Amino acid sequence: MRRPLPAGFLQRLEDIVGGAFVIADAERLLPYGADETPNLRPSLPDVVVRPGSADEAADVVRACAEAKVFITPRGAGTGKSGGCVPIHGGVVLALDRLTRIVDIDQADGTCNVEPGVILETLQQAVADRGMFYPPDPASLASCTLGGNVAENAGGPRALKYGVTSSYVLGLDLVLPTGERLRTGKRTTKGVAGYDLTSLVVGSEGTLAVVTGITLKLLPSPRFVQTALAVFPSSEAAVLGVNAIFGAGVLPRTLEYLDRASIDAVRAMSPPYRFPAGAGAALLVETDGESEAGTLEALSRALEACADAGATDTLLATDSKKQREIWATRRMLSEATKRIKGRKVSEDIVVPRSKIPEMVARTGALGDKHDLLTCSFGHAGDGNLHTQILFDSDEDLPRVDALLDELFRVVLELGGTITGEHGVGISKKPWLPLELSDEVIALSLRLKHAFDPAGILNPGKVFPEKLALRAAKRDQTT
Numbered sequence: 001m002r003r004p005l006p007a008g009f010l011q012r013l014e015d016i017v018g019g020a021f022v023i024a025d026a027e028r029l030l031p032y033g034a035d036e037t038p039n040l041r042p043s044l045p046d047v048v049v050r051p052g053s054a055d056e057a058a059d060v061v062r063a064c065a066e067a068k069v070f071i072t073p074r075g076a077g078t079g080k081s082g083g084c085v086p087i088h089g090g091v092v093l094a095l096d097r098l099t100r101i102v103d104i105d106q107a108d109g110t111c112n113v114e115p116g117v118i119l120e121t122l123q124q125a126v127a128d129r130g131m132f133y134p135p136d137p138a139s140l141a142s143c144t145l146g147g148n149v150a151e152n153a154g155g156p157r158a159l160k161y162g163v164t165s166s167y168v169l170g171l172d173l174v175l176p177t178g179e180r181l182r183t184g185k186r187t188t189k190g191v192a193g194y195d196l197t198s199l200v201v202g203s204e205g206t207l208a209v210v211t212g213i214t215l216k217l218l219p220s221p222r223f224v225q226t227a228l229a230v231f232p233s234s235e236a237a238v239l240g241v242n243a244i245f246g247a248g249v250l251p252r253t254l255e256y257l258d259r260a261s262i263d264a265v266r267a268m269s270p271p272y273r274f275p276a277g278a279g280a281a282l283l284v285e286t287d288g289e290s291e292a293g294t295l296e297a298l299s300r301a302l303e304a305c306a307d308a309g310a311t312d313t314l315l316a317t318d319s320k321k322q323r324e325i326w327a328t329r330r331m332l333s334e335a336t337k338r339i340k341g342r343k344v345s346e347d348i349v350v351p352r353s354k355i356p357e358m359v360a361r362t363g364a365l366g367d368k369h370d371l372l373t374c375s376f377g378h379a380g381d382g383n384l385h386t387q388i389l390f391d392s393d394e395d396l397p398r399v400d401a402l403l404d405e406l407f408r409v410v411l412e413l414g415g416t417i418t419g420e421h422g423v424g425i426s427k428k429p430w431l432p433l434e435l436s437d438e439v440i441a442l443s444l445r446l447k448h449a450f451d452p453a454g455i456l457n458p459g460k461v462f463p464e465k466l467a468l469r470a471a472k473r474d475q476t477t
């Protein structure tokens with residue numbers, strides 16, 4: 001349901017942001033038709049607009065609202081569910097020029113940033129002042145804070161420190177009607193009124209455009225210790241996950257890698273070499289205020305791993321080794337893609353105690369559909385990046401069948417179909433399996449309250465049929 005742009009609309013956009021920041025020629029539009037979601041059909045916008053300030057962004061949204069032109073917000077395009085792909089054309093509103101860190105306030109433990117700031121840039125800036133911003137998706141060197149807010153991004157440290165929503169105190173928003181407003185607060189506590197900030201966090205760019213973000217910061221932990229526990233098999237490693245919690249340790253990260261993932265990353269000549277013959281591994285990290293306490297917690301975690309069958313435990317003896325281990329961990333997404341050439345990468349979550357069953361049933365589903373699967377990810381959260389590896393389009397019907405059964409197993413075990421990447425386009429068909437009709441209906445009423453004309457990021461999150469039915473009902477009431 002593409003709509004042609006009204007006459008004079010491009011000129012209006014150029015008047016707002018300047019001709020250099022309006023992109024309408026086909027070749028330059030290409031990068032804006034996709035994100036990092038595997039196997040997604042690209043879809044080009046009619047025009048890309050790159051405002052240079054929050055005021056310009058608001059004026060662009062107002063112009064779109066008046067002309068009823070679709071708007072799809074975009075950060076860095078690292079999303080993994082197609083959220084910033086303009087499937088109905090219109091304007092891509094690229095926030096990549098809004099890159100100011102407005103302030104970092106050590107006394108209050110807060111900072112104000114624009115949405116186009118790259119996550120790693122902020123982390124470095126606050127670290128330079130002895131502060132800590134914990135969320136750490138593996139894409140941290142390229143993703144934006146606006147994208148993190150929209151996807152409620154997590155990462156390995158979510159286990160101890162929580163995900164993006166734990167740090168967002170307030171937001172500057174432009175509603176798809178063109179109205180501007182500020183939600184939330186600058187303090188870590190505050191319960192006045194509905195928590196609209198939390199509603200917008202994780203709404204995948206469907207409720208409002210974020211033009212300013214107030215974040216909570218923590219003091220940097222003084223000591224961090226990292227180790228690898230090597231297991232003969234996946235079965236033993238996933239038992240190790242629960243053994244660590246059984247020993248009363250809350251690591252700051254607890255990452256799982258199966259044999260195929262380890263072998264795949266080894267083929268990329270990574271900075272850290274996993275031990276030969278590792279059947280699976282857990283990457284365990286603890287942090288704290290004293291070196292002895294941090295080491296003691298790590299030792300207890302590793303003892304628990306040994307009791308669960310770990311054959312080797314390797315301590316990262318210095319910060320260089322720690323950096324090498326994490327750089328290697330961040331290569332897993334690309335490395336597993338190279339195993340077969342094509343893959344689907346999921347981010348399922350199950351209660352921790354169900355990880356062994358989930359891993360076993362994923363393997364069985366792979367056998368049933370004659371497809372190779374492997375898993376790595378944030379096992380401490382029960383969040384596994386299950387990879388389905390395949391060669392060509394011919395395999396896609398079997399991939400879809402496997403996915404459908406995988407999500408049903410996840411829900412049967414009390415989990416969720418997406419822990420980090422969002423629903424976007426790619427998980428829309430399965431959303432009604434997880435959410436009740438009542439929850440979907442209320443969500444669509446909220447969407448209508450924010451976006452009565454339905455112009456912001458259309459076609460995302462909710463299956464089209466349900467969204468259309470709700471829109472018709474809204475028109476008749």
Ligand SMILES: Cc1cc2nc3c(=O)[nH]c(=O)nc-3n(C[C@H](O)[C@H](O)[C@H](O)COP(=O)(O)OP(=O)(O)OC[C@H]3O[C@@H](n4cnc5c(N)ncnc54)[C@H](O)[C@@H]3O)c2cc1C
Nearest residue numbers: 075076077078079083137138144146147150154205210420
């Ligand atoms: C290699 C790799 C590893 C990854 N690892 C992780 C991980 O560990 N954890 C994790 O959570 N994610 C991970 N991701 C997914 C992705 O990086 C995150 O979802 C990230 O938050 C997206 O940020 P972005 O700037 O690229 O947003 P985009 O992809 O550009 O957009 C994502 C969504 O946010 C919306 N959006 C963007 N900016 C705004 C704004 N200012 N206002 C309103 N809506 C907006 C878009 O419309 C879209 O719906 C990974 C991705 C890759 C490629």
